Amino acid sequence: MTDYIHALSIDGVIFGFHENELKVLLLRWKGTDEWSLPGGFIRMQESVDVAAQRVVQERTGLTQLYLRQFHVFGDVNRYDWTELQRRIGFPHGNTEGEWWPRTVSIGYYALVEHSKVEPTPDHLTEACAWWSLDALPNLLFDHNQIIEVALQALRKDLNEQPIGHLLPGAFSIPELQRLHETILGHPLDARNFYKKIMASDELERLPERRRGTPHKAPFLYRFRTEVTV
């Protein structure tokens, strides 16, 4: 721990999209039923952005990431230490070097392709799983609030550009529409959505259509622009 920056951590809100639901990747702490966001500390010789990539990479197995710094959570009393100790037994400011009396956290959100993720717990946790945003448990620390702020940031970004990083490389327009509807939390008009997406000139139609649905086969598209870090 001595080669990490003390009192400063990363919290990663990893968004996925599956079965028309927006999900986040959570960790269950060893020997408990308590869940939290993935997170980590920053190495002394590591940029904060790189640390965030590492955190998300280690939990998902993914290397190419769409990752955005969205807020710093710096209140003195971000959460109740007594409650935390009761829930996961972590003493306040213990000397093991893993824990600190007060931590400032930099929030990053990642958009990942749900099916490509291999959820992997870290050394403090024993399960890593997707949770629907609509049915989150009461998380450790202030992580419910962090997710809320991340979602607001994601919605704001969505208004500036269509976002497809949560979908597989090839997707239909209605699938993209359902993703946007789920993020924004309200339905969109299919014709208007189609026009707006096409006007953005970010998509290109692929030669094949999606087969195997019991209905009309939709065209498939992909984003012209590639994944950013």
Next chain:
Amino acid sequence: MTDYIHALSIDGVIFGFHENELKVLLLRWKGTDEWSLPGGFIRMQESVDVAAQRVVQERTGLTQLYLRQFHVFGDVNRYDWTELQRRIGFPHGNTEGEWWPRTVSIGYYALVEHSKVEPTPDHLTEACAWWSLDALPNLLFDHNQIIEVALQALRKDLNEQPIGHLLPGAFSIPELQRLHETILGHPLDARNFYKKIMASDELERLPERRRGTPHKAPFLYRFRTEVTV
């Protein structure tokens, strides 16, 4: 220094508006001609937002502040240590406790009323003064870049709501327009500006007009909403 969070600092971009120019408040380091942004560290029992308020308060004397966290600067090599040592003689990672081998900085910008500021240097500096954004010197650290990012964030925020915190309590519409033009960096149409501002319903016209100008006396306005922290 031991009761401060190590390796994490605040950098404050304090914007003012004077003589139709956007200014930032800078500090000159003792015994040098080198300038930097005001900044500071976070106390162990102090929220990050409060630390940012303190930093800005100490340099300006103002208590009611419009303050926005806009970005975290977390690269390992944010600036050249050799150059820094040459310019202000600060050794890399000295033991005085004032300096650290690597610092992550949280950027805040403040909008203040130029005339109310009493520029005050801190214990490392011997001058505190306004500099026009158009004629900044080569600043210490990565502070030129931080100002650039702050300006971008300010411009973005300006598109969401009219901002008047840089002006005195009572101002004319043309004065507000010149402020917006200066921030955005391009001229605005007076009629369109007037309509948009009025449509926002944020301003109320005061009973008096501005007197003493050699021309038509403009109406004075103020914002309905009050200063936020």
Next chain:
DNA sequence: ACAAAAGTGTTAGTGCTACACCCATGA
């Protein structure tokens, strides 16, 4: 044939842009 989803155009409204003239005031 039927059920379900895909694909697509038109119209109205709203907000942004461009543009010009008269008014008030101090010098």
Next chain:
DNA sequence: TCATGGGTGTAGCACTAACACTTTTGT
């Protein structure tokens, strides 16, 4: 009276929102 800036309306354009029918496909 003149020079300077203040104050204001209208018309086109672009983007957004509302709305329904035909096509395709598997069952």
